[in-house]
Amino acid sequence: MAWSDWIRDGVEVEPSLYAADFRRLGEQIDALLGAGCRVFHFDCGDGHFVPPVTMGPVVLRSIAPGIHAAGGVLDCHLMVDDPVHHFEEFAASGADSVTFHVEVTADPAAVAANARGHGLGVGVVFNPETTPARAAEAATAAGADIVLCMSIHPGYSGQAFMPEAPGRIAELATLVDVPIQVDGGVGEDNAGALREAGASLFIAGSSIFGAGEPAEAYRRLRAAVV
Ligand code: DX5
Ligand code: ZN
Numbered sequence: 001m002a003w004s005d006w007i008r009d010g011v012e013v014e015p016s017l018y019a020a021d022f023r024r025l026g027e028q029i030d031a032l033l034g035a036g037c038r039v040f041h042f043d044c045g046d047g048h049f050v051p052p053v054t055m056g057p058v059v060l061r062s063i064a065p066g067i068h069a070a071g072g073v074l075d076c077h078l079m080v081d082d083p084v085h086h087f088e089e090f091a092a093s094g095a096d097s098v099t100f101h102v103e104v105t106a107d108p109a110a111v112a113a114n115a116r117g118h119g120l121g122v123g124v125v126f127n128p129e130t131t132p133a134r135a136a137e138a139a140t141a142a143g144a145d146i147v148l149c150m151s152i153h154p155g156y157s158g159q160a161f162m163p164e165a166p167g168r169i170a171e172l173a174t175l176v177d178v179p180i181q182v183d184g185g186v187g188e189d190n191a192g193a194l195r196e197a198g199a200s201l202f203i204a205g206s207s208i209f210g211a212g213e214p215a216e217a218y219r220r221l222r223a224a225v226v
Contacts, residue, residue, distance in 0.1 A: 001073075001096075002121055002145065003097065003121050003145040003146055003179065004145075006038065006039055006073050006096075007039075007179060007200065007201070008038070009226055010200055011195070011200050011201075011202075011222070011225050011226050012038075012039045012200070012201050012202070013037070013202045013204060013208075013218060013221045013222045013225065014037075014039045014040060014041040014075060014181075014201060014202065014203045014204070015032055015037060015040055015041065015204060015205070015208045015209065015214065015218060016041040016043060016157060016183070016203050016204060016205035016208075016209075017029070017040055017041065017042050017043070017055075017063075018041075018042075018043040018054055018055070018157050018205055019157040019158070019205030019206050019208070019209040019210065020209050020214075021209065025059075025062075025063065026062075026063070026066070028209065028214055029063060029066065029067065030066070031213075031214060031215040032208075032214060032215055032218055033066075033067070033070045033072060034215060035215035035216075035218050035219050036218075036219070036222070037072070037215075037218050038070070038071060038072040038073065039072065039073055039075055039201075040063075040067060040072060040073070040074050040075065041075050041077060041183070041203045041205075042055070042059075042060060042074050042075065042076045042077065042095070043055070043076075043077045043079060044056050044076060044077065044078050044079060044080060044086070044090075045079040045080070045154075045155060046079065046080035046081060046082075048080070048081050049079050049080050049081045049101065049103075049104060050079040050154050050155035051155055052155055052156065054079070056086075057086075057089045057090060057092075057093035058093075060074065060076070060090065060093040060094050060095060061093045061094060063094075064093065064094020064095075065094070067094075068094065073096040073097070074094060074095050074096050074097075075096065075097050075099065075121075075123070076090055076095045076096075076097065076098050076099065077099045077123075077125065077148070077154075077183065077203075078090075078098055078099065078100050078101070079101065079154045079155065080101075080104075081104050082104070083098065083100035083101070083104070083105070083111060084111055084114050084115075086098075087114055087115050087118045087120060088118055090118075090120070091118035091119055091120050095120060096120065096121060097120055097121030097122065097123060097145065097146075098115050098120050098121070098122065098123070099122075099123030099124065099125045099146070099148050099181075100115075100123070100124065100125065101124075101125050101126070101127065101154075102124055102125070102126045102130060102134060102135055102138040103126070103127055103130060105124075105138065108124060108138040108139070108141045108142035108144075109141045109142055109143070111142065112124075112141075112142035112143060112144065121145050121146075122142060122143070122144050122145050122146075123144055123145060123146040123147065123148055123181065124138050124139040124142055124144040124146075124147050124148070125147070125148035125149075125150060125154075125181075125183075126138075126147075126148070126149060126150065127150050127153065127154065128150055128151075128152075128153060128162055128164070128165075128168075132149070132168050132169075132171040132172040132175060133171075133175065135147055135149070135172060136172060136175035136176050139176055139178065140176070144178060145178060145179075146178055146179045146180070146181050146201060147172060147176050147178060147179075147180055147181065148180075148181040148182070148183055148201075148203075149165060149168055149169050149172060149180060149181070149182050149183075149199070150165075150183055150184055151165035151182050151183065151184035151185055151186065151194075152183070152184025152185055154183075154184070157205035157206050157209075158205070158206040158210070159184060159185055160185055161184060161185025161186065161187075161190055162184070162185070165182060165184075165190075165194065165197075166190075166193045166194055166196070166197035167197070169182060169194060169197040169198050169199050170197040170198055172198070173197065173198030179200045179201055180198050180199045180200060180201070181199065181200075181201035181202075181203060182194050182199040182201070182202060182203065183203040184203075186202050186203060186204045186207060186221075187204060187206075187207030187221070188207070188220060188221055188224050191221060191224045191225045192224060192225070194225075195225045202221065202225055204217075204218075204221055207221065208221065
């Protein structure tokens with residue numbers, strides 16, 4: 001199974017579990033599965049590439065079996081200095097794909113080959129300071145399955161969407177022919193513009209988990225982009 005099998009109707013909304021209520025994590029995942037969600041976004045921050053330490057394999061191991069049993073997958077965003085160091089443990093803990101930052105990757109082809117050697121899908125992600133051209137070059141070298149355009153500075157959920165993101169996505173769309181993902185401040189208010197710009201994978205943290213009913217927020221956001 002690969003990204004091309006995971007994306008339904010050309011579009012996915014991916015709840016970013018970093019924004020979940022961790023006391024009720026399993027319950028919230030089950031509600032989202034019940035609402036039809038199958039691709040979950042999982043953020044790992046190392047406290048160095050981004051300021052916070054977020055979550056890692058120990059959490060992945062708890063949630064992956066239930067998600068996989070329901071036919072779902074875990075898309076892991078590694079906000080870390082040394083992604084390769086983590087691939088083996090992520091794969092063993094239930095990750096299905098890993099996305100690494102171009103800002104810390106001198107040899108994207110080698111990093112991607114390492115991930116694929118562990119049976120993982122491959123994404124390449126770039127920060128607001130990085131040009132779409134540089135991201136596209138890395139994604140092509142890596143043979144990436146997806147490219148993620150950050151619409152915030154990575155690190156925390158709940159930040160304001162950066163209005164330059166749709167333009168950056170539109171530029172990226174002229175340079176790559178793999179699905180474009182967007183992460184940061186995504187919600188019903190900007191999803192249409194992002195879709196129009198060329199994004200097809202919508203990561204949403206606070207707009208889903210900050211809502212009273214995450215499953216309902218998920219359904220609404222999916223309906224806004226399908
Ligand atoms: C932050 C993470 C995001 C975050 C998104 O660096 O990469 O996935 O959880 O949260 P929102 O949607 O609230 O910006
Ligand atoms: Zn993320």
